Amino acid sequence: MDTLGGLKRTHYCGSLREANIGEDVVLMGWVQRKRNLGGLIFVDLRDRDGITQIVFDTDISPEAFNKAEKLGSEYVIAVMGKVYERESKNPNMPTGDIEVFAQEIRVLNSAQTPPIYIKDDDDVSEALRLKYRYLDLRKPSMQRNFILRHKVAGIVRNYLSENGFLEIETPVLGKPTPEGARDYLVPSRVNTGKFYALPQSPQLFKQLLMVAGMDRYFQIVKCFRDEDLRADRQPEFTQIDCEMSFVEAEDIMGIMEAMMQKIFKEALGVDIGIPFRRITHKEAMERYGSDKPDLRFGYELTDISDAVKDCGFKVFADAVKGGGSVRGLNISGRAEDFTRKGITKLEDYVKTYGAKGLAWIKWGAEGINSPVAKFLSEDEMKSVLQAMNAKEGDILFFVADKNSVVYNSLGQLRCEIAKNLGLLSKEVYEFAWVTEFPLFEYDEEAGRLVAVHHPFTSPMDEDFDKIETDPGSMRAKAYDMVLNGFELGGGSIRIFQEELQKKMFKLLGFTEEDAQDKFGFFIDAFKYGTPPHGGIAFGLDRIIMLLAGEDNIRQVIAFPKTQNASCPLTEAPSYAEDAQLEELGIKIEIKE
Structure with missing residues (x-):
């Protein structure tokens, strides 16, 4: 069977230009749109590369017209024809100067009416788009996203390879270890009862590859976390994963800055x-209320605790007395942009981040307007305005x-206000490294210290002496690359000495037996000469989302999950058959 009807594609639909006028071509693709004007039929033929206008003329080929x-x-369809200069040129199309007059057509496959429109401004619900994702992916904007993703992956591979990194695959089926989020567990049939x-x-x-002497490793790798989802998070995601031996933090940051510079230049033509x-x-935290600050605008936090610790406004004074703080944002020169209704919305907004309320002072031409003014003396109000550098x-x-x-609510508020005021340009890229993270944080629910990054992060040299006396104040040799309010990637210099790693596990509440059970293979490797090493991992999905100017990470993942970790297309997850469960030694009990 001759599937293509004897025709062989010569060009992609988006590639033809004036230089091709007079050529005989064969194009293949999907019918985007058809317009029948009587003796002429115009068809917009679409493939991954773009659209070409095809003209069917009864005078040239009655058979093709029919x-x-x-x-x-x-x-x-497949179309054979000749390229002509277009009479009514379309400057909005790359192929708008030409058209192809069809001499022959082969209908390779028919199609039912699609349940979603194949166009970028379809205004279809995301649930329907994900159910028919293979149709959604035909849209030009989606195909551009995945061409971009492919291009960036290639840039990364080439750059790291040129800088001495080896691409090495690591196992997908591993040992459950308590490193942070919940693991996805896979039952073993061969070893019944084990996962x-x-x-x-x-x-x-x-890290074991560094012990093995590989020196520089990278991998573009799938990772899995069983955690609650949001717009920029998925249960399965892709990392650009890197590790290096005999380096300090600045070495790693320098190499990764140059990689990011190369990505933006080659993928977007943007100089970073x-x-x-x-x-x-x-x-x-003190200036922006976030460990991934958006630096495209100002509106920094100001601590006014000293100015209000003894003031007449009980909410302020009590917060300071209780060991907290009072901090504010000055939205300079924009008082008239905030109505009472708008301020109420902002009050509701900060409450979703734990704040009990939002105090405000509006200084207009008529004077001070504020619900807290009645609780403050004239001098106290003057002190607050002075502390906030207000005018x-x-x-x-x-x-x-x-x-x-305070940090979380005001950090989110400054970004919400900037968004409402139109200050978040997608054409501006403000990078930064956030460094010197706390090594530990206290988990009130667990009643113990937990690692801010992971248990293998090295403390800063200056804080080593606190490990026995004040571990909660220790800082980590950790660093995050942030861009426009997003964390692109994070890493650290690792612990590479057996005794220090054991101390870390002990501080995190592991008994010696627990540590050996969970990480014994890892600790044992440190006995045989481990080099100093460190690394970083970037979220490839998030990088592509920002490069593509998208607001939702699902726009750059071919077949993503929804917020309840399900796939509308395949209807995964689904129930397993009883025979499969029996083989695995598993019995399911559904809780009421």
Whole structure:
């Protein structure tokens, strides 16, 4: 059977230009649109590369014209014809200067009316788009995203290879280890009752590759975390994973800055200046309320605790007395942009991040307007305005609470306000490194210290002496690359000495037996000469999302999951058959 009707494609639909005028060509693709004008039929033929206008003329080929009359949307066709200069040129199309007059057509496959439109402005629900993802992926915008993704992956591979990295695969079926999020477990049929875990990252294996003397490793790798989802998170995601031996943090940051510079130049034609700005974790939290600050705009947090610790406004004074703080944002010169209704929306917004309320002071031409003014004396109000460096035309917002709530709510608020004021340009790229993260944080639910990054992160040299006396104040040799309010990637210099690693496990609440059971193979490797090493992992999906100017990570993943970790297309996850469960020694009990 001659599947293509004897025709062989000569060009992609988006490639023809004036230089091709007069050529005989064969194009293949999908019918985007058809317009029948009587003696002429115009068909927009689409493939991955673009669209070409095909003209069916009864005077040139009555047979082809008759077949074209029967074409429907998304029919798959092959067309042979000649390229002509277009009379009515379309400057909005790359192929708008030419058209192809068809001499022959082969209908390779018909199509039912698609349940979604194959166009970028379809206004279809995401659930329907994901159910018919193979149709959704035909849209030009989606295909551009995946061409971009392919291009970036190639740039990364070439750059790292040129810089001495070896691409080495690590196992997908591994040992369950408590490294952070929940593991996805895979039951073993051969070893009944035992489970593998899908990797949250190749962390242990890439460190073992450094023990093995591989020196520089990378992998573009699938990772899995069983956690609650949001717009920029998926249960399975792709990392650019790297590890290096005999390096310090600055070595790793320098190599990765140059990689990011190359990605933006070759993928977008955008010049990114290096080195990136460095901000300590403490500075990021105090100035921006976030460990992944958006630096495209100002509106930094100001601590006014000293100015209000004894003031008449009980909410402020009590927060300071309770060990918390009072901090504010000055939205300079924009007071008139905030209505009472708009301020109420912002109050509701910060409450979703733990704040009990949002105090505000609006300084307009008529004077001070604020619900807290009646609780403050004239001098106290003057002190607050002075602390906030306020002037007429400004509006000030305040949150009073424990520091974690103040940072989180005001950090989110500054971004929400910037978005509402149109300050978040997708053409501006503000990179930074956030450094000196805390090594530990206290988990109130567990009643113990937990690692901020993971248990293999090295403490800063200056903080080594605190490991026995004040571990909660230790800082990590950790670093995150951030861009426009997103964490692109994070890494650290690793612990490479057996005794220090054992101390770390002990501080995290592992008994010696627990540590040996969970990480024995890893600890044992440190006995045989481990080099100093460190690394980083980037979220490839998130990088592509930002490069493509998308707001949702599902736009750059071919077959993503929904927020309940299900796939509308395949209807995964699904129930296993009883025979399969029996083979695995598993019995399912559904809780009411």
